[in-house]
Amino acid sequence: MKISIVGSGYVGLVTATCLAESGNHVLGVDVDPEKVRALSAGRSTIFEPGLEEMLQANLSSGRLKFTTDLAEGVQHGQVIFITVGTPPREDGSADLSNVESVVRSIGQHMTSHKVVAIKSTVPVGTGARMSELLMGLTAHPFALVSNPEFLKEGAAVEDFLRPDRVVIGCDDPDAAQLLSELYAPFARTGQTIMLMSRDAAEMVKYASNAYLATRISFINEVADICARAGVDINQVRLGMGADRRIGQEFLNPGVGYGGSCFPKDVQAMISVAQALGCKAELLGQVHARNEYQKQLLAQMVCERFGNDLKGKTFAVWGLAFKPNTDDIREAPAIKVIHLLLSAGAALKCYDPKACANAAAEFAGVSGVSFVHQPYDALENAEALIICTDWSEFRSPDFDRIRTLLKGRVIFDGRNLYDAKTMLRQRLEYHSIGRAPVIPDRPNGNGQGVFTLRRTGGSVGSPKQSDK
Numbered sequence: 005m006k007i008s009i010v011g012s013g014y015v016g017l018v019t020a021t022c023l024a025e026s027g028n029h030v031l032g033v034d035v036d037p038e039k040v041r042a043l044s045a046g047r048s049t050i051f052e053p054g055l056e057e058m059l060q061a062n063l064s065s066g067r068l069k070f071t072t073d074l075a076e077g078v079q080h081g082q083v084i085f086i087t088v089g090t091p092p093r094e095d096g097s098a099d100l101s102n103v104e105s106v107v108r109s110i111g112q113h114m115t116s117h118k119v120v121a122i123k124s125t126v127p128v129g130t131g132a133r134m135s136e137l138l139m140g141l142t143a144h145p146f147a148l149v150s151n152p153e154f155l156k157e158g159a160a161v162e163d164f165l166r167p168d169r170v171v172i173g174c175d176d177p178d179a180a181q182l183l184s185e186l187y188a189p190f191a192r193t194g195q196t197i198m199l200m201s202r203d204a205a206e207m208v209k210y211a212s213n214a215y216l217a218t219r220i221s222f223i224n225e226v227a228d229i230c231a232r233a234g235v236d237i238n239q240v241r242l243g244m245g246a247d248r249r250i251g252q253e254f255l256n257p258g259v260g261y262g263g264s265c266f267p268k269d270v271q272a273m274i275s276v277a278q279a280l281g282c283k284a285e286l287l288g289q290v291h292a293r294n295e296y297q298k299q300l301l302a303q304m305v306c307e308r309f310g311n312d313l314k315g316k317t318f319a320v321w322g323l324a325f326k327p328n329t330d331d332i333r334e335a336p337a338i339k340v341i342h343l344l345l346s347a348g349a350a351l352k353c354y355d356p357k358a359c360a361n362a363a364a365e366f367a368g369v370s371g372v373s374f375v376h377q378p379y380d381a382l383e384n385a386e387a388l389i390i391c392t393d394w395s396e397f398r399s400p401d402f403d404r405i406r407t408l409l410k411g412r413v414i415f416d417g418r419n420l421y422d423a424k425t426m427l428r429q430r431l432e433y434h435s436i437g438r439a440p441v442i443p444d445r446p447n448g449n450g451q452g453v454f455t456l457r458r459t460g461g462s463v464g465s466p467k468q469s470d471k
């Protein structure tokens with residue numbers, strides 16, 4: 005099948021490459037000429053396991069090409085996917101200007117029947133509005149379909165090739181059939197491809213992300229309660245997750261969710277709800293809890309080292325919002341660094357893949373530096389702060405950490421280590437929802453209950469971000 009994909013970012017590039025891999029002739033379009041040049045030369049502009057190799061193989065086969073020419077893209081594809089960004093506006097609602105501008109260009113350039121499939125995450129009713137817009141711009145027939153994307157960064161290729169489900173929202177049986185055929189190679193079971201109304205498909209995407217975000221904020225709140233009650237959240241989450249109705253996924257306490265989807269999609273869903281006259285109070289709290297959680301590590305550092313961190317250096321491991329990606333959008337690490345910088349600290353940061361993106365984010369900002377090896381970040385640092393659970397941080401050389409770190413303190417935002425190991429390693433250890441380990445505590449077994457400041461201080465409280 006001839007396919008065009010407009011927008012060659014995380015979703016567009018993975019979609020283009022995987023559809024070419026299954027034998028389609030795919031033209032990827034993007035407004036960014038540098039991106040198009042890099043992709044055409046076989047250089048992936050994002051890090052995703054397995055993506056660059058697949059990109060190169062499909063460029064060589066001639067089934068995959070990239071262009072900046074949207075008119076060419078409109079001519080080429082029998083199906084045109086829209087995969088441009090839908091970033092949040094100031095008020096939290098989704099900015100649909102990129103989607104709208106692509107729809108306008110399609111209307112201008114189409115000369116035959118097209119299936120236009122919106123893969124970008126858009127509020128309910130967008131497909132209907134875009135269909136009306138397109139109808140006013142062209143006399144040629146078309147079907148406008150909602151086909152939300154559920155891939156996870158860090159496992160995007162795998163998710164696209166073996167999806168849990170493909171959601172196709174449209175009321176045109178021919179378009180539904182065409183897309184079902186396109187996705188058939190990736191459908192593992194008869195239930196994988198789900199046909200529904202366009203509005204329902206748009207809502208499935210928002211509701212799914214809002215639910216997953218809710219689980220994360222829920223367990224983070226439980227972790228806070230556990231910490232105050234002197235209970236280990238790890239035992240609690242395992243006990244909870246053993247119930248098949250609950251399951252273990254998305255129940256890891258930590259520094260909050262980030263990335264380009266959960267934060268903006270929760271806010272966009274709140275905005276949709278409000279526009280429809282619903283209160284969406286639960287989702288408001290999910291968002292507020294997450295804002296608080298992103299500040300928690302910085303708050304813990306200030307409680308331990310004081311609010312004035314001038315002259316103190318801290319090591320940061322992990323900058324990406326999750327492992328196996330170089331994406332730092334809304335990453336908790338970025339927030340932590342900003343907060344500690346404003347308290348006067350200097351930061352030495354390491355990430356296996358995201359240093360270049362983070363260096364661009366902090367370009368011209370003094371006090372932040374980046375290193376190529378994890379242990380290079382530790383020298384003369386007061387403490388190590390872990391923000392992302394990359395595999396390589398799970399079993400580090402603790403002797404080396406103890407030798408290099410001036411302060412012998414770890415703040416672990418991902419609960420990677422257990423208390424006994426930390427005690428044996430004689431490292432002071434602060435994690436999420438668990439008692440801190442203080443090895444040289446004079447009066448006992450080295451474990452104590454820490455308290456978190458709830459109001460005032462330099463890094464805020466959950467109530468402040470509630471609004």
Ligand SMILES: NC(=O)c1ccc[n+]([C@@H]2O[C@H](COP(=O)([O-])OP(=O)(O)OC[C@H]3O[C@@H](n4cnc5c(N)ncnc54)[C@H](O)[C@@H]3O)[C@@H](O)[C@H]2O)c1
Pocket residue numbers: 010011012013014015016033034035036039074087088089090102105106123124125126153154155156157264265
């Ligand atoms: N990143 C994810 O994990 C993920 C997962 C599922 C859904 N989504 C949704 O998919 C959409 C895209 O997300 P992303 O992360 O791939 O975004 P992205 O920012 O990585 O990519 C968007 C691309 O679109 C290009 N673009 C913008 N306007 C354009 C135009 N008029 N014509 C051609 N190209 C244009 C940009 O240059 C950029 O390369 C969003 O709505 C997002 O919510 C993202």
